[in-house]
Amino acid sequence: MSDPDNRDSGLAQSNTPTFPGYTKAELQVFQASDPTLKVLKELWDKKQKPSFLERQTLSTPVQSLLKQWPRLKEKDGLLYREIEDVNRGKCDQLLLPACLKEKVLTSVHNQMGHQGIERTLGLLKQRCFWGGMHAEVEQWVKNCPRCVLTKLPQPKIHAPQTPFLATRPLEVVAVDYTTLERAYDGSENVLVITDVFTKFNQAFPTRNQKVDTTAKVILKEWFLRYGVPKRLHSDQGRNFESAVIAELCRMYGVKKTRTTPHHPQGNPQCERFNRTLHDLLRTLPPEKKCRWPEHLAELVYAYNAVPHSSTGYSPYYMLFGVQPHLPVDALIGQEETADETADWLTVHREQLQDAHERARTLVESKAAEGMVCQNAKVHCPPVEVGQHVHLRYCSPGRNKIQDAWSPKVHRVIDIQGTTHTVVPVTGGSLKRVHRSNLRLCVGPIPQPKPNSQSVPPFHGPEADPDSETECPDSEPDFLLMEQVEKPASPRLEDLECHLEDVNRSEMECEQLSDVSDLGDRPREDHSPRPEPVVGGQLERPIPPPRWRAEQRNVAPPTPAP
Numbered sequence: 238m239s240d241p242d243n244r245d246s247g248l249a250q251s252n253t254p255t256f257p258g259y260t261k262a263e264l265q266v267f268q269a270s271d272p273t274l275k276v277l278k279e280l281w282d283k284k285q286k287p288s289f290l291e292r293q294t295l296s297t298p299v300q301s302l303l304k305q306w307p308r309l310k311e312k313d314g315l316l317y318r319e320i321e322d323v324n325r326g327k328c329d330q331l332l333l334p335a336c337l338k339e340k341v342l343t344s345v346h347n348q349m350g351h352q353g354i355e356r357t358l359g360l361l362k363q364r365c366f367w368g369g370m371h372a373e374v375e376q377w378v379k380n381c382p383r384c385v386l387t388k389l390p391q392p393k394i395h396a397p398q399t400p401f402l403a404t405r406p407l408e409v410v411a412v413d414y415t416t417l418e419r420a421y422d423g424s425e426n427v428l429v430i431t432d433v434f435t436k437f438n439q440a441f442p443t444r445n446q447k448v449d450t451t452a453k454v455i456l457k458e459w460f461l462r463y464g465v466p467k468r469l470h471s472d473q474g475r476n477f478e479s480a481v482i483a484e485l486c487r488m489y490g491v492k493k494t495r496t497t498p499h500h501p502q503g504n505p506q507c508e509r510f511n512r513t514l515h516d517l518l519r520t521l522p523p524e525k526k527c528r529w530p531e532h533l534a535e536l537v538y539a540y541n542a543v544p545h546s547s548t549g550y551s552p553y554y555m556l557f558g559v560q561p562h563l564p565v566d567a568l569i570g571q572e573e574t575a576d577e578t579a580d581w582l583t584v585h586r587e588q589l590q591d592a593h594e595r596a597r598t599l600v601e602s603k604a605a606e607g608m609v610c611q612n613a614k615v616h617c618p619p620v621e622v623g624q625h626v627h628l629r630y631c632s633p634g635r636n637k638i639q640d641a642w643s644p645k646v647h648r649v650i651d652i653q654g655t656t657h658t659v660v661p662v663t664g665g666s667l668k669r670v671h672r673s674n675l676r677l678c679v680g681p682i683p684q685p686k687p688n689s690q691s692v693p694p695f696h697g698p699e700a701d702p703d704s705e706t707e708c709p710d711s712e713p714d715f716l717l718m719e720q721v722e723k724p725a726s727p728r729l730e731d732l733e734c735h736l737e738d739v740n741r742s743e744m745e746c747e748q749l750s751d752v753s754d755l756g757d758r759p760r761e762d763h764s765p766r767p768e769p770v771v772g773g774q775l776e777r778p779i780p781p782p783r784w785r786a787e788q789r790n791v792a793p794p795t796p797a798p
Contacts, residue, residue, distance in 0.1 A: 261313050261314065261315060264315055264331070264334075265314045265315060267334040267336060267337060268315060268316060268332065268334055270334070270336075271334040271335055271336065272296075273296070273298040273299055273302065273335070273368075274302075274316065274332055274334060276295065276296070276299050277299060277302050277303070277316065277332075278316060280303075281309065281311065281316065286303070286306050287303065298368050301368040301369070302332070302368055305318055305366075308320065309332075310329070312329065315331060315332075316331075316332045317329040317330060317331055317332065318330040318332060318366045320362075322362075322363070325363070328362075328363060330362065330363075330364065330365050330366035331364065331365045331366070332365070332366060332367065333365040333366065333367045335367070338367065338373070341361070341364075341365060342357075342373075342374070342377050345357055345360040345361055345364075346374075346377060346378060346381065347381070347383070351381060351383055351384050351387070351388075353378065354374060354375050354378050357374050357377075357378060358370070358371060358374050361374065379679070380679045380680070382679075382680045385627070385642065385676070385678075385679055385680065386627065386640045386641065386642045386643075386644055387640050387641055387642075388641060389641050390676060392616045393616065394616060394617060394618070394672065394673050394675075394676075395614045395615050395616050395617065395673065396615070396617045396655045396671065396672035396673050397615050397617065397655065398502065398608070398655075399654065399655070400604040400607075400608065401433065401503075401504075401505050401506065402433070402434075402600060402601070402604060403432075403433040403434035404434065404597060405434055405593065406432060406434050406435050406437075406555065406556055406593075407432060407434075407463070407464050407465070407466045407467065408433070408434055408466065408467050408468065409432075409433040409434070409466065409467070409468045409470055410430060410431070410432055410433070410459065410466035410468070410469055410470070411430075411431050411433055411469075411470040411471065411504055411506050411507045412428065412429065412430050412431075412451075412455065412469065412470070412471045412477065412507065413428075413429050413471065413472065413504055413507035413508065413511065414426055414427065414428055414429070414446050414474070414476070415427050415429060415511040415514065415515075417515075417518065417529065418526070418527075418529075420442070420527060420528060420529055420530050421527050421528055422530060423444050424442040424443065424444055424530050425444075426442070426443045426444070426445065426446050427440050427441065427442055427443070427514070427533070428440070428441045428443055428446075428451065428454050428455075429507050429510055429511060429514065430454075430455065430458070430459050431506050431507055431510055432463075432466075432552075432556065433470075433506050434555070434596075434600075435548070435552050435555035435556045435596075436506075436545045436547065436548060436552040436555065437463075437541055437552035437553065437555065437556045438510050438537060438540060438541060438552065439458065439459065439463075439537060440514060440533055440537050441454050441458055441533075442529075442530040442533055446474075446476050447476065448475070448476050448479040448481045448482070449481065450476075451476045451477065451482065452481045452482055452485055455469075455482075455485070456485060460489060463556070465489045465490070465491060466491060467491070467492065468491065468492045468493075468494055469482075469486055469491050469492070469493050469494070470494045470495070470496075470504060471493075471494075471495055471496070471504065472495065472496045472501065472503070472504055473495050473496065473497075473498050477495070478495065497656055497669055497670055497671040497674075498631070498668070498669075498670060498671075498674075499629070499631035499671075499674060500671040500673065500674065502671075503671070513540065514536070514537075514540075517536040517539075517540065518532075518533075518536065538561075540552075541553045541561070542561040542563060546603075547596075547599065547600050547603050548595075548596035548599055548600060549595060549596065549599050550592050550595075550596060554592065555592065555593070555596060558585060558588075558589040617672060618677065620649055620652070620657060620672065620675060620677065621649070621652075622649050622650060622651065622652060623648065623649065623650075624648070624649050624677060624678075625646050625647065625648055625649075625662065625677070625678040625682050626646070626647050626648075626649060626657075626659060626675045626676060626677055626678055627642040627643055627644070627645075627646065627647070627675070627676045627677075627678055628642065628643045628645070628647060628659070628668070628670060628674060628675065629641060629642055629643070629673075629674040629675070629676070630642065630643055631674070642676055645661055645663070646661070646662050646663075646678050646682055647659035647660060647661050647662065647668070648660055648661075648662050649675075650667075655671055655672045655673075656669050656670070656671060656672075657669070657670055657671075657672060657675060658670075659675070662682060
């Protein structure tokens with residue numbers, strides 16, 4: 238079963254995993270001991286294909302192989318299946334005994350880079366064959382633990398989306414940060430604030446994304462200018478989920494809502510305006526791009542003055558009830574004249590109410606059209622309460638070779654629409670995760686380990702196993718340090734060798750230095766050392782050489798004169 242394409246190169250043999258070879262006599266024994274191939278071999282020795290009635294008395298696997306009767310051949314006492322390969326011509330496939338399936342699949346898939354179904358089948362078809370090979374290979378690849386954790390499912394998981402709508406101005410105000418190139422004054426962050434109903438947006442450059450900066454901008458630039466919203470919506474960034482923002486919302490009676498972790502689609506209004514804002518800033522001349530904070534207000538005002546495709550009115554008019562005045566109005570002499578014969582207040586109120594009603598109807602219509610397009614892409618295998626899942630890795634930075642899914646297994650305990658509440662099976666805090674960031678677990682489920690009396694269980698710096706709600710400031714469980722086993726105690730011989738090496742090094746250092754005064758040496762502390770906590774486990778450090786020598790009743794090395 239060795240690959241004929243392998244060359245007698247030491248480098249190739251050391252780097253290329255090969256299937257452990259068996260002699261032809263051993264393969265004959267395997268085929269003879271296989272229940273299916275044993276019957277097939279007996280029928281083949283008769284040199285005549287069984288009749289239809291005779292085949293009805295045989296098992297299903299034997300009947301399946303009898304369909305390949307014209308392609309069967311015997312060579313060196315082994316049964317093969319002869320096929321015509323497009324690239325290689327005639328190819329003999331060994332009829333593989335069932336006892337070798339696992340080893341062969343491990344060799345051609347696990348040891349060959351975890352290729353996909355078609356590639357794995359391509360390797361097998363050049364070498365062997367058995368009944369139902371395609372289905373077993375597909376099942377093997379789909380249930381491979383490494384493939385489950387490292388590859389994204391195809392097609393990708395697209396859960397159905399819920400429209401994010403509002404019915405009146407200042408009902409829902411969404412906030413988000415976007416990062417741009419550093420400007421001349423050091424600004425590189427932009428805090429975007431948008432009213433969901435009117436589509437009115439404001440963008441404020443900041444030097445950082447700290448909590449105090451975020452709270453000051455929200456309070457002074459929106460609450461005190463445009464009004465206090467009924468609900469403030471954001472992602473789960475620490476600057477939006479801090480105690481300062483929570484206290485600000487409590488003081489003004491604002492309800493704080495948030496998206497699920499690592500799901501920007503939960504804040505679509507801000508995310509869409511971020512992209513529009515990038516396009517607007519990109520139109521600046523090259524010499525002005527380094528001073529983009531000076532032009533930010535002008536571009537945002539221009540955006541608010543243009544009718545929005547979702548409402549049919551400009552965001553400026555939807556919020557203030559008057560049309561924005563632009564420089565082009567003064568250029569062409571188009572000035573608004575007051576109608577003295579009509580009650581301006583009544584007409585203005587009726588026009589604004591009519592605009593809001595039309596906007597609501599148009600927004601709902603656009604949302605329904607968008608839902609039709611989104612539902613066409615929906616691919617969401619059902620997940621039920623009690624099933625075990627993996628969470629998707631969403632850590633920032635370069636993650637080109639990082640696993641796509643966390644190895645920690647979670648159990649689903651509640652489902653609300655596309656939001657799933659999960660908890661680690663080994664114990665930990667609850668999490669609310671969007672369906673797109675979950676994948677069903679196909680491997681064995683780890684059982685929680687019994688708590689040791691000497692080593693308390695590790696729950697992380699912010700995790701609370703008794704908490705029933707998710708802490709927004711906490712990182713995902715799979716970003717915390719995993720609990721590790723306590724390292725085994727070193728052997729006595731190893732400690733003695735290590736002690737001699739350390740003593741020898743100290744003596745050499747003291748001989749090289751001219752220091753003969755022992756007063757410069759650090760005071761020896763024979764008190765017991767504390768046991769630091771490393772990764773949630775108690776780990777006893779290796780004591781210094783002198784202290785260890787005294788503990789073992791061995792005199793410390795005499796310093797060189």
